[in-house]
Each structure stands twice: as C-alpha cells, then as structure tokens.
Amino acid sequence: MTTVVVILIYLGVLLTLALFSKTLFRGTSADYFVASHSIGPFMLLMSVFGTTMTAFALVGSTGEAFERGIGTYGLMASSSGLIHAACFLLIGIKLWAIGKRYGYVTQIQYFRARFDSKGIGYLLFPILVLLVVPYLLIGIIGTAKTIYGVTVKKVTPDGITPGAFPEFFESTNGAVPAWLSGLIISLVVLTYIFAGGSRATAWANTFQTVFFMVMGVFVVYLVSDALGGANAAMEKAKDSHKVRTLSSDGHVGVSTLTFASYMFIPLSVGMFPHLFQHWLTAKSANTFKLTVVAHPIFIAIVWIPCVLLGTWATGMPSMEGTKSAVVLAKMVSILIENPIITGLVTASILAAIMSSLDSQFLCLGTMFTNDIVLFGSKKEYTDKQILFIARGFIVGIVALVYFLALLLINKNVFDLAIWSFSGFAALTPLVIAALYWKRATLIGAYSCIIAVFISWITFYAMSGFGGEFTVFGGIVPAAVMWFIGAAAMIIGSLVSQPPSEKTLAKFF
Amino acid sequence: MNKKGLILIVFLVFVVLHQDFWNWDNSNLVLGFMPVGLFYHACYSLAAATFWAIVMKVAWPTELEKWAAGGPGQDEGGSK
Numbered sequence: 001m002t003t004v005v006v007i008l009i010y011l012g013v014l015l016t017l018a019l020f021s022k023t024l025f026r027g028t029s030a031d032y033f034v035a036s037h038s039i040g041p042f043m044l045l046m047s048v049f050g051t052t053m054t055a056f057a058l059v060g061s062t063g064e065a066f067e068r069g070i071g072t073y074g075l076m077a078s079s080s081g082l083i084h085a086a087c088f089l090l091i092g093i094k095l096w097a098i099g100k101r102y103g104y105v106t107q108i109q110y111f112r113a114r115f116d117s118k119g120i121g122y123l124l125f126p127i128l129v130l131l132v133v134p135y136l137l138i139g140i141i142g143t144a145k146t147i148y149g150v151t152v153k154k155v156t157p158d159g160i161t162p163g164a165f166p167e168f169f170e171s172t173n174g175a176v177p178a179w180l181s182g183l184i185i186s187l188v189v190l191t192y193i194f195a196g197g198s199r200a201t202a203w204a205n206t207f208q209t210v211f212f213m214v215m216g217v218f219v220v221y222l223v224s225d226a227l228g229g230a231n232a233a234m235e236k237a238k239d240s241h242k243v244r245t246l247s248s249d250g251h252v253g254v255s256t257l258t259f260a261s262y263m264f265i266p267l268s269v270g271m272f273p274h275l276f277q278h279w280l281t282a283k284s285a286n287t288f289k290l291t292v293v294a295h296p297i298f299i300a301i302v303w304i305p306c307v308l309l310g311t312w313a314t315g316m317p318s319m320e321g322t323k324s325a326v327v328l329a330k331m332v333s334i335l336i337e338n339p340i341i342t343g344l345v346t347a348s349i350l351a352a353i354m355s356s357l358d359s360q361f362l363c364l365g366t367m368f369t370n371d372i373v374l375f376g377s378k379k380e381y382t383d384k385q386i387l388f389i390a391r392g393f394i395v396g397i398v399a400l401v402y403f404l405a406l407l408l409i410n411k412n413v414f415d416l417a418i419w420s421f422s423g424f425a426a427l428t429p430l431v432i433a434a435l436y437w438k439r440a441t442l443i444g445a446y447s448c449i450i451a452v453f454i455s456w457i458t459f460y461a462m463s464g465f466g467g468e469f470t471v472f473g474g475i476v477p478a479a480v481m482w483f484i485g486a487a488a489m490i491i492g493s494l495v496s497q498p499p500s501e502k503t504l505a506k507f508f
Numbered sequence: 509m510n511k512k513g514l515i516l517i518v519f520l521v522f523v524v525l526h527q528d529f530w531n532w533d534n535s536n537l538v539l540g541f542m543p544v545g546l547f548y549h550a551c552y553s554l555a556a557a558t559f560w561a562i563v564m565k566v567a568w569p570t571e572l573e574k575w576a577a578g579g580p581g582q583d584e585g586g587s588k
Contacts, residue, residue: 070546077553078526078549078552081553082552082556085557089560093569100577230540233541234537239535242545244531244532245532245533256527256532259527260527284573285569285572286573292564293560294557296554297554308541308546311543311546
C-alpha cells in the first residue's frame with residue numbers, strides 16, 4: 001500500500017510539473033510540435049537522453065549483467081556513447097538546421113522535399129509506424145508488469161506478504177491488474193502531451209530523467225551497503241561474470257563477432273522519428289553541444305551502477321535461477337525491504353518508461369497530422385484546427401496502443417525491442433546519404449527502404465519472429481541490413497538521374 | 509590531411525579501441541570493486557565525451573546557424 005502511495009505521489013508531481021509547462025504554451029501548432037524551437041541546452045540534453053533510455057536502461061541492463069556479465073556495458077552502453085553522440089552531431093544538428101529553415105516538423109517532410117517525391121512519404125510512413133509501435137507496446141506492458149510485480153502477494157522464507165489491495169482485486173491476489181496500471185500511465189502521459197505537446201514533453205522528460213538517474217545511483221549505494229560494501233559484493237560475484245569471454249555453454253559473456261557488430265545498433269537514433277522531433281525543439285545549433293558531450297557520460301552514470309548490481313547479484317545464493325527481468329526488483333525487495341524505497345525504485349522505472357512513451361505518442365500524432373492529413377490537402381487549415389487534429393490523433397493512438405497492449409499482455413513483446421532498433425539502424429544510410437551525398441536520388445532512396453524492409457522481414461522470419469538472433473557465427477542482423485541498405489542506396493542512386501539543380505541548391 | 513579526415517581516423521581508432529581484446533578475459537579488479545573490462549569501458553565513455561568535445565571545438569559548423577535562420581520558414585513544406 002505504501003509503495004503504491006509513493007508511486008501515485010510521483011505521478012502527481014510529474015503531472016503538476018508537466019501541466020505547469022502548459023502556462024508557457026504559445027497556442028500555435030509550431031509550439032505544440034517543436035516548442036517553437038525554444039528549448040535550451042539542459043532541457044534538450046535531458047529530454048533527448050530520457051527519450052533514448054527506456055526501462056531497459058535500468059531493468060534490462062541489470063538483468064543482462066546478471067546473465068551475461070560485465071560485457072553488457074561495452075556491448076550496449078559505451079558503444080552507444082560514441083555512436084549516439086556522432087548521430088547527434090552529424091545528423092541531428094544538420095536536420096535541425098534544415099527543419100528550422102524550411103519549417104519541417106517530421107522526417108517525412110524532409111525526405112519528400114529532398115527527393116522531390118510524394119510517394120516516398122507514403123512508403124516510409126507505415127514502416128516508421130510499424131517500427132515505433134512495438135516500442136510503445138513495450139512501455140505499456142512493461143509498466144503493467146512492473147506494478148503487478150510490486151503489488152502482488154509474495155511468499156518468502158519469512159512468511160507471506162499479502163497483495164496491496166486484496167479487497168479490490170481478488171482475481172490477481174491483490175495486485176493492481178494490468179488494465180488499471182496501463183490505463184493510469186496512458187492517461188498521465190496523454191494528459192500532459194494533450195495539454196502542452198513537445199514543450200510539456202521536454203519538461204516532463206527533464207524531471208523524469210533527473211529522477212531515474214538519481215535513483216539508480218541511490219539504489220546502488222543502498223544495495224552495496226547491504227552487501228557489506230562494493231568490494232565485498234564484487235568478491236562474491238561469479239568470476240565468469242567479471243570477464244567478457246563466452247562460456248562453453250554460450251550463456252555467459254559475449255561472442256567477439258556479436259560485440260563488434262553490435263556497434264551498428266546504436267545508429268538507430270539517427271532515424272528515430274521521435275528524436276528528430278526533439279532535435280527540432282532546440283533553440284540553436286549551439287544548444288546541441290551539451291547533449292553531444294554529456295550523453296556518453298550520462299550513459300555511464302546510469303548503466304555502470306546497473307551493471308554492477310547485476311554482477312553482484314550473481315554472488316547472492318537467493319538470486320539463483322532468477323529471471324533477468326526481475327533481478328533489480330528482487331534485489332531491492334530482498335536487500336532493502338523498505339516499501340518507500342521500493343515505491344521510489346518502481347517510480348524511477350516508470351520514469352524511464354514514460355520519458356520514451358510521451359515522445360513516441362507525440363511523434364506519431366505529429367506524423368499522422370502533417371504527413372497524411374495536411375499533406376496534399378487542398379483545404380486551408382487554421383492553427384486551431386491543426387491542433388485539434390493532432391490532439392485527436394494522439395488520443396486515438398494512445399487508446400489503440402493501450403488496447404493492443406492488453407491483447408498482447410501475456411506475449412513476449414520485449415523481444416521485439418531489438419528488432420525495432422535494428423530496423424531504424426538499418427535505415428540510417430538513407431538519412432546519411434540524403435544529408436551528405438549530392439548524388440543521392442529518389443531511386444536510391446526507394447531501393448534503400450525496400451531492401452531494408454525485405455531484409456528485415458527475412459531475418460525476422462529466420463529468427464522465429466522475435467528474440468535474439470545472429471548470422472554468420474555471431475553477427476547481428478542490423479549490421480548486415482545496414483550494408484544491404486547502404487549498397488542499395490548507392491547502386492540505386494548511381495543508375496538513376498542526379499537530383500535537380502533546384503533541389504541541390506535548396507539543401508547543399 | 510584536413511580536419512575532417514583526421515576526425516574520421518580518430519573515430520575509427522575509437523571503434524577499434526572499443527574491441528579491447530586485451531581485456532577480454534582479465535578478471536582483475538580496479539580499486540577493489542571494478543572489473544578491468546568494465547573500468548576500461550567506463551574510461552572509454554569519458555574519452556568518447558572528450559573526443560566529441562574536441563571535435564566541436566575544432567570543427568563546429570558555424571555557418572549552419574546563419575543558414576538555418578535565413579530560409580523561407582513556415583512557408584515551405586512545414587506545418588501550415
């Protein structure tokens with residue numbers, strides 16, 4: 001009960017802060033979609049970082065370290081520090097400048113203009129939506145499972161801890177059911193996006209990012225204290241988890257080929273439509289400087305404590321056989337045993353989830369409004385009407401994703417995350433060529449998108465529709481798809497007519 | 509060699525350094541609690557941040573800001 005009250009207080013504070021930002025809302029569609037290009041360096045850093053870090057940064061990293069060992073950090077985090085910053089600097093700033101100059105608020109607006117084609121938008125739109133939706137489902141389902149886990153009845157060696165609300169939810173042994181927790185989170189996020197758009201999202205993300213970063217470090221301090229200090233905790237950890245060498249059964253460590261090819265996956269930030277929208281909120285190009293430099297450091301601040309926690313857990317007999325997804329929650333409940341701390345940790349996991357969910361909901365609403373309804377429409381819409389359409393779409397998308405999440409609540413959609421990232425990563429040759437290669441043409445762009453889509457479907461089917469999958473002895477599909485996409489882009493462009501002088505003059 | 513070429517080479521060196529095959533099976537602890545492989549990558553993150561800070565110092569696209577401000581703005585392609 002206390003845990004639930006702490007979570008509700010957190011949601012209340014978040015909502016108050018995000019709704020306060022509505023007082024700064026200028027009432028225009030430009031303010032709703034891209035905060036009138038007015039977000040400063042600190043808020044840009046926090047909102048971009050919060051958006052790229054999902055619940056996986058806290059829960060998944062701890063679980064992965066528990067299963068694979070310390071190689072988790074090099075595999076997923078330090079490579080992201082290098083590659084994400086490169087994408088912000090080389091793709092983000094340039095797209096910000098183009099977006100600001102020509103008033104674009106979605107990626108598709110840019111690609112349509114750069115390749116002088118309406119069709120490319122209709123091809124790219126469903127693919128981008130298809131890749132974002134699993135990401136959203138993971139957020140809602142992750143929320144439902146996290147809250148269920150902390151409120152359900154627990155049987156421990158010390159006795160039985162009853163569920164949080166046995167009188168209200170008999171069928172779940174007192175745990176808050178998925179439909180309710182999913183509904184509350186969806187409504188909280190919807191409320192502030194509906195009210196203030198990207199400005200409210202930036203404020204909410206800033207608060208949530210600070211919260212989950214502080215809580216991550218705080219939990220490590222408390223756990224290490226309970227284990228007799230960091231040195232003692234690491235002494236007890238399994239030696240197999242202190243190195244990256246792949247174990248004979250292949251369950252611990254990382255293969256060298258997987259480790260090397262995994263560097264392609266962080267490229268996904270270059271094509272995330274929700275990050276494009278965040279970049280557009282920046283006040284100036286200089287605003288990006290703090291984001292580029294601090295991003296790798298922030299990744300270290302969040303991931304190193306979680307990887308340490310997961311490694312320490314391998315030395316605790318009570319953690320033997322624990323599923324990776326619940327390692328963090330179980331360590332907190334066993335070692336800290338304080339309902340307020342459990343509530344704060346749960347709230348920090350929700351913070352990481354919501355700081356990605358809000359941007360993705362907003363971006364889908366923005367894309368539907370601008371790329372489908374307004375594009376090519378002969379009717380002149382007022383700013384008020386555009387806001388009405390965007391808000392209507394956002395309500396519709398939140399409702400659709402909520403019901404889809406309830407339908408898939410018992411399916412393992414978490415496996416889809418890596419496929420979503422891989423698809424976006426494989427599409428980066430498209431944006432790199434569009435920005436830096438004058439010879440890039442519409443045929444090249446079509447070839448790239450179609451080649452990536454076909455290879456994605458092929459690998460996805462070969463994997464058995466989700467889950468971890470590698471080819472050629474350990475190479476991740478994202479790396480192979482990236483080269484296929486790049487080759488298709490180059491060949492398609494070289495065999496077709498160069499872009500017109502007018503297009504080149506506009507963008508180069 | 510121009511600045512852009514040098515930055516690309518240093519970036520590729522970073523990609524190679526990320527593999528740190530010499531730490532792959534080293535289980536020694538730094539400061540008594542941090543496995544060498546993890547400590548190396550923590551330092552790598554700081555080095556990456558420093559690298560990008562230097563890149564921005566020496567190769568910042570100063571003209572981009574002015575170019576961004578000089579366009580037709582909302583008239584072309586954007587939200588109406």
